């Protein structure tokens with residue numbers, strides 16, 4: 242079998258299925274019949290139409306939501322960029338498996354299947370301030386792990402991550418994809434002090450200087466400064482597009498991984514909605530660059546898919562109202578005259 246290469250994914254990004262316009266317009270027509278003033282459910286109406294279009298079916302469904310957490314360790318932790326030690330990644334994977342993390346409760350609350358995928362935790366990626374984080378093949382393997390983790394029967398996907406140090410990786414990736422310095426993209430992550438944030442920004446600047454022009458290609462940027470769990474999220478979001486599964490994006494780390502696709506193809510994230518705006522400061526900027534309006538702004542800054550997991554409830558509400566409400570005709574309610 243030939244080695245996996247980044248070119249496999251480049252071709253998968255060049256051939257993206259588009260929205261099913263018939264399903265979306267059927268949803269819009271149905272919405273207009275429901276017992277409410279037109280537009281009164283605001284963004285919920287748009288979400289139901291969006292879900293129908295990207296699922297390629299009307300009515301849209303919310304019966305098989307799936308939450309996948311990818312976990313990876315980061316060599317860049319050697320630079321002192323996180324408030325927590327690296328062993329927490331492994332310990333939290335055990336916590337996810339036992340159902341004790343925040344995302345477990347949210348997945349259960351909204352009826353989502355949950356899985357966690359640990360990715361070579363005992364072999365962290367390389368310290369990208371010194372050498373590329375991953376070889377091309379390792380990055381392609383991580384993309385493939387994400388690509389394969391998405392279940393064909395899923396109707397709504399949330400991808401999240403666990404990886405001490407990964408807000409440094411996400412910030413470096415955002416800088417590589419959109420420009421700016423370490424200081425523009427570094428934030429507290431798990432709770433760094435202002436001095437700690439300076440150390441983090443310095444590490445990112447050294448990585449940007451070291452890898453230079455190699456970062457110009459988005460997939461190469463992912464390989465040089467990303468991490469396995471970020472690449473897996475990128476691969477899963479791309480797989481969802483090919484499988485007609487709408488995606489709810491999580492916070493800063495998830496959006497940095499998603500942004501790789503957007504930088505390769507402008508419309509690559511049209512099947513994604515932003516679940517929330519994280520309190521990690523780079524996220525607001527990233528959402529603006531991706532032209533995504535967050536559904537929730539609750540000062541959450543946890544990662545692990547939690548903001549998107551909570552937004553599953555919003556999408557569930559949007560689809561429940563769209564699918565379950567009576568029409569004016571059926572309920573015998575008089576329509577507005579103007």
Ligand SMILES: Cc1cc2ncn([C@H]3O[C@H](COP(=O)(O)O)[C@@H](O)[C@H]3O)c2cc1C
Pocket residue numbers: 322323324325329333402403404405406407408409429430431432543544545
């Ligand atoms: C107990 C615990 C649970 C978490 N769940 C998600 N994260 C989040 O924090 C990490 C990134 O922050 P940084 O770059 O500052 O290390 C990631 O693992 C992310 O998912 C957690 C962090 C901790 C400590």
Ligand SMILES: O=C(O)c1cccnc1
Pocket residue numbers: 408430431491492493494495519520521524542543544545
């Ligand atoms: O927004 C995120 O993704 C985030 C913020 C802090 C820590 N980990 C993740």
